[in-house]
Amino acid sequence: MSSKEAILGRIRSALRDVPNVAAADDVAVNWQYGQRPATATDDLLGLFVERVEDYKAIVSWVVPNEVPVRIANALTDHGATSAVLPAGAPAEWHEAVAAAGIAVVTDDPVLSHAELDATGGVVTASRVGIAETGTIVLDHAADQGRRALSLVPDLHVCVIRSDQVVSDVPEAVARLQASIDTRQPLTWISGPSATSDIELNRVEGVHGPRTLHVLLVNE
Amino acid sequence: MSPERTETVQDTTVVHERRTPAPPPVTLIGMPKFPKNAKKELANSQLRTNLRHATTTIRNKRVKVVQELPHWEDLRLAGEAIKNRTLRHLDTYLLQLEASLTANGAIVHWANDAAEANQIVIDITRSKGADEVVKVKSMATQEIDLNEALEEAGIAAWETDLAELIVQLGHDRPSHILVPAIHRNRSEVREIFLEEMGRYGTPPPEGLTDDPAMLAGAARVHLRNKFLRAKVAVSGANFAIADSGTLVVVESEGNGRMCLTLPDTLISIVGIEKTLPTFADLEVFMQLLPRSSTAERMNPYTSMWSGVREGDGPQEVHVVLVDNGRTKVLADQVGRQALRCIRCSACLNICPVYERVGGHAYGSVYPGPIGAILTPQLRGTASEIDQSLPYASSLCGACFEVCPVRINIPEVLVHLRNRVVEEHHGPSAWGMGMKVGGWVMGKGNRFGMLEKGAELFGAVWPGDKVGPIPGPASAWLGARDLKKPPTETFRDWWVKREKAKRSGDSGQKDA
Numbered sequence: 001m002s003s004k005e006a007i008l009g010r011i012r013s014a015l016r017d018v019p020n021v022a023a024a025d026d027v028a029v030n031w032q033y034g035q036r037p038a039t040a041t042d043d044l045l046g047l048f049v050e051r052v053e054d055y056k057a058i059v060s061w062v063v064p065n066e067v068p069v070r071i072a073n074a075l076t077d078h079g080a081t082s083a084v085l086p087a088g089a090p091a092e093w094h095e096a097v098a099a100a101g102i103a104v105v106t107d108d109p110v111l112s113h114a115e116l117d118a119t120g121g122v123v124t125a126s127r128v129g130i131a132e133t134g135t136i137v138l139d140h141a142a143d144q145g146r147r148a149l150s151l152v153p154d155l156h157v158c159v160i161r162s163d164q165v166v167s168d169v170p171e172a173v174a175r176l177q178a179s180i181d182t183r184q185p186l187t188w189i190s191g192p193s194a195t196s197d198i199e200l201n202r203v204e205g206v207h208g209p210r211t212l213h214v215l216l217v218n219e
Numbered sequence: 220m221s222p223e224r225t226e227t228v229q230d231t232t233v234v235h236e237r238r239t240p241a242p243p244p245v246t247l248i249g250m251p252k253f254p255k256n257a258k259k260e261l262a263n264s265q266l267r268t269n270l271r272h273a274t275t276t277i278r279n280k281r282v283k284v285v286q287e288l289p290h291w292e293d294l295r296l297a298g299e300a301i302k303n304r305t306l307r308h309l310d311t312y313l314l315q316l317e318a319s320l321t322a323n324g325a326i327v328h329w330a331n332d333a334a335e336a337n338q339i340v341i342d343i344t345r346s347k348g349a350d351e352v353v354k355v356k357s358m359a360t361q362e363i364d365l366n367e368a369l370e371e372a373g374i375a376a377w378e379t380d381l382a383e384l385i386v387q388l389g390h391d392r393p394s395h396i397l398v399p400a401i402h403r404n405r406s407e408v409r410e411i412f413l414e415e416m417g418r419y420g421t422p423p424p425e426g427l428t429d430d431p432a433m434l435a436g437a438a439r440v441h442l443r444n445k446f447l448r449a450k451v452a453v454s455g456a457n458f459a460i461a462d463s464g465t466l467v468v469v470e471s472e473g474n475g476r477m478c479l480t481l482p483d484t485l486i487s488i489v490g491i492e493k494t495l496p497t498f499a500d501l502e503v504f505m506q507l508l509p510r511s512s513t514a515e516r517m518n519p520y521t522s523m524w525s526g527v528r529e530g531d532g533p534q535e536v537h538v539v540l541v542d543n544g545r546t547k548v549l550a551d552q553v554g555r556q557a558l559r560c561i562r563c564s565a566c567l568n569i570c571p572v573y574e575r576v577g578g579h580a581y582g583s584v585y586p587g588p589i590g591a592i593l594t595p596q597l598r599g600t601a602s603e604i605d606q607s608l609p610y611a612s613s614l615c616g617a618c619f620e621v622c623p624v625r626i627n628i629p630e631v632l633v634h635l636r637n638r639v640v641e642e643h644h645g646p647s648a649w650g651m652g653m654k655v656g657g658w659v660m661g662k663g664n665r666f667g668m669l670e671k672g673a674e675l676f677g678a679v680w681p682g683d684k685v686g687p688i689p690g691p692a693s694a695w696l697g698a699r700d701l702k703k704p705p706t707e708t709f710r711d712w713w714v715k716r717e718k719a720k721r722s723g724d725s726g727q728k729d730a
Contacts (some may be wrong), residue, residue: 004329007542011310014550018307026303032501039289039714051516096441110530112373113447133509133517141480146531147480147522152474174500180463180498183323185528188505189519193473196430196513197382197398198274198405206381206435207442209518219586 002150014045034174037132040167044131048165049216050205056204057192057212064217067159069098071123073214075102080120083157084111084149088142093123116148121155122209124184127179127186128173135190135212136160139179145214153193156209158189161217238351239366240390240415252607254697256580257572266402273401276567278470281565281621287516288506297503299625302559303414305494305604308694312494313540319464323526325536333363336541340365340453340486343537347484349374353442355475356373356380356454358396358562359488359541361584362597364454366512371709376453377419377445379474380700381438388415394578394586397512400578402563405429452478452533456489456559458504460539462497469473469508469518481521485533491540492558494548504561507623511563544597553634557593559624560588564589564629566618571631572611579582587588588618594633600639609635668709677704 001009019026020084041047049059062070071093075083082103085094098104105111105119125143126136136145136158150156175184191209204210251259258721260266272273285291305312317327330336344352350370354376355359366376366387378387385400386393389411393399400408409429416423416437421444423437454475458467466487468475479485509518529537549555565575567587578586582604583594591612597607616630659665684700689695 002329003331003335004313005544006331007540008310008313008331010542010546011313011491011549014546014555015309017552022303023308023311026307027300028299029297029304031293031300033502047397054516055519084443086676100240111716116323117443119445130517135517140531146528148532151476151480167723169506171501173499173505177498178522180465180525180657183463183525183528185525185531186521188517188523190515190517191518192519193471194519195381195435195472196471197385197400198408198434199269199405200276200398201405201431203432203435205432206439206472206474207379207446207477 009089009118010047024106026038034170036167036171041131044164044167045216046131047217048131048134051131052136052191052214053134055134055194055212055215057134057191059216062217064213064219067215068092070215071094071159072100072102074215075121075123075155076100078121078155078211078213080117080155083123083155084116084123084139084145084153085123086125086143086145086149088144089125091122092144097123107149111149113148113152116152121157122149123157124150126158126160126164128172128175129164130167130169130192131158131166133190133192135172135188138187138189139174139176139184140187141179141184148186149188150189154209155211155213156189156192157213157215159215159217162219165216176215199210237370238373239377239695240387240419242367242387242390242392248606250582250602252603253582253611254584254607255578257576258605258613259519260576260580265384269402269574270382270406270574273398274574277514277568281500281511281568282312282444284510284514284516294503294506295623295625298507298561298623299559300622301495301500301503303556305496305556306492306558309491309494309549309554312496313491316459316464316494317540319461319527321464322539324528325463325464325538328537330539330541331541332544333368333541336363336488336539336543337368338539339364339539340488341369341374343486343690344369344374344451345372347450349484351375351377351445351449352451352476352486353377353379353445353449353482354383355452355454355470355478356383357453357488358397358584359490360453360454363488363541366487372453374564377440377442379446379447379478380470380476381410381435381472384438384442385411388419390414392579393584396585396587396589397567398564405431405434407639408434412437414477420445442477446474446477448480449478449482451484451486452482452629454485454487456487456493457508458495458496459489460495460501463525465498465523467501468522469512471519476520476522479524479534482657483533484535484537486537486539488539488541491542491545492560494723508561508563511561511565511621513625516655528700544599547594547599548596551596551634554592554596554631556626557596557625557631560589560593562589563623565621565623569617569621570612571615571617572613581611583608587600588612588628588632589626592628592635594625595635595639600635600642606639606643609633609639636694667710670710673704674706674708674711677706680704 019124052171084105128137308465363562369376395401404596406429464719591608
């Protein structure tokens with residue numbers, strides 16, 4: 001007997017007391033999926049900024065036509081001399097970053113781990129923002145690049161549009177269903193890399209980017 | 220604390236240099252039972268100081284973030300129901316999970332026990348020509364003692380979570396589910412790093428202080444090279460989504476993302492109870508878990524991946540579905556609720572027993588209240604330590620109140636105590652005591668005689684309390700003080716009072 005058959009056999013014999021009906025008919029789950037909580041604030045963007053800043057990330061409000069130059073400024077302010085831009089990033093981002101004297105690195109051909117490690121920063125778009133928890137979710141579409149890009153460099157400049165910010169986790173999960181349906185990986189980011197492993201003292205900056213700068217584009 | 224030597228590879232005795240720091244040996248047979256361990260740990264005042272500080276901090280933080288959500292109780296009920304639904308139809312969901320993962324390009328393995336799971340990891344790693352793996356913190360791999368199995372096979376397993384790194388470099392064992400080095404303070408961590416880091420890779424920077432930020436920085440530098448060069452990574456999973464074939468890892472530092480993204484081959488060890496039916500179910504658990512575990516609104520990083528993604532991350536993805544005793548837990552209709560556990564460790568942080576004795580006393584990878592109900596079910600109750608674990612509690616019930624999936628831990632503890640007694644003990648001291656008590660109280664004069672004896676005892680016993688004494692009551696008195704018996708019983712006092720009344724006194728005065 002294979003291990004699979006053995007395990008399934010043990011499960012079935014362990015569950016002899018369970019009636020032979022569909023799972024949903026056996027146990028009711030009293031939960032409305034995908035709902036905005038009744039207590040959600042009207043000022044989603046204000047809450048989002050407050051909660052992201054609570055993790056010691058930097059948040060800047062940006063108007064749409066200033067996005068490219070504000071990206072370049074953010075990279076310069078944090079001392080990055082090179083930055084990787086995903087293939088799907090708008091051409092204006094490339095131009096503005098290059099114009100600021102920062103070396104633009106692209107992932108085509110695919111960057112080695114070492115090359116990526118030697119790059120100062122990364123600029124990505126994002127998929128969803130969650131106000132309640134101060135979270136940004138990437139689904140690694142072309143304007144965000146593969147997962148390693150937003151992980152190895154020490155500075156992450158992340159652009160999010162105001163219409164991408166939702167109230168809470170359930171609304172976010174509902175929006176992300178489309179990305180899951182196409183089997184895209186997801187990375188949920190709440191502030192810069194951190195640890196509380198020494199005396200439960202929160203310290204920002206371990207293996208992921210030690211600086212997270214969020215540009216919130218107010219349409 | 221130097222790299223130790225290990226032997227035994229089948230018939231020929233091969234002595235080779237260890238690749239990774241040696242942990243202290245675990246041998247269940249002969250391991251002292253919980254009360255003995257607890258006494259030993261209680262004598263360590265540094266441990267108690269570290270634990271009290273850490274658990275108090277996280278308890279207070281948890282209350283704050285939980286209070287932010289007015290619908291917290293609804294979330295707990297939903298979490299409980301979703302897990303119950305999954306567990307009661309686990310065969311269906313596991314088959315669905317396997318089909319989804321396979322469709323996503325992952326390779327699914329099934330392992331009956333620890334040995335099978337470890338062998339699968341060893342075989343895959345060898346087939347890649349690798350002699351090391353980087354690891355994401357994972358309770359399942361602790362449970363199957365994967366690191367030592369790999370070490371014996373000549374493969375080095377590098378822990379990359381900061382606390383796991385402290386434990387590994389410290390030749391130590393984890394003492395907490397979430398913060399395995401919770402028993403160490405900053406100056407102990409500094410000592411471990413100074414002593415050991417250089418032996419296994421990049422040494423700590425000059426002038427290392429005990430500032431947590433600097434210690435975290437040392438870990439960043441030490442591990443970076445290991446991340447960049449690793450060909451194989453091993454992870455666990457917090458959740459495995461059946462309908463989409465998605466695995467989820469919840470973490471803080473980014474070491475998880477490194478392991479899940481950079482190597483070519485990823486092996487995830489997943490307990491069969493980690494399954495959730497749908498991606499939408501995560502909206503419940505991604506609210507319950509971070510607030511209950513690190514007491515944050517959201518943990519810094521969560522990775523979700525569905526098999527192989529072309530051009531992004533590992534191009535060979537393995538998932539090992541592990542039983543290792545879980546089907547035994549499932550067969551117990553009261554005890555099976557322990558499989559709802561999402562390993563948040565809120566029950567450890569709130570537990571008055573855990574706070575005082577720490578995780579090592581439980582003699583199990585899963586310490587604290589959840590360990591006291593999970594371990595004896597996973598391992599069975601053959602050993603002394605496993606028989607004693609259901610008693611490692613005062614049944615105060617705080618663990619049930621904080622549990623995000625509403626595991627009624629006190630109920631399972633009592634159930635398991637019953638099981639231990641039925642399986643292992645003949646007539647118990649408790650039963651004998653009750654019989655004697657019944658005989659004594661059956662007649663007034665017998666009870667009076669006993670009271671006279673107690674009076675006498677009270678008159679001669681020095682001090683106010685009766686502490687530990689040898690004899691049949693020693694087990695009970697070992698952990699409790701008994702007030703010494705009064706020198707006059709109520710019956711004597713009453714008789715005296717009635718006499719005084721009859722002899723013409725006004726009866727107003729009390730004795």
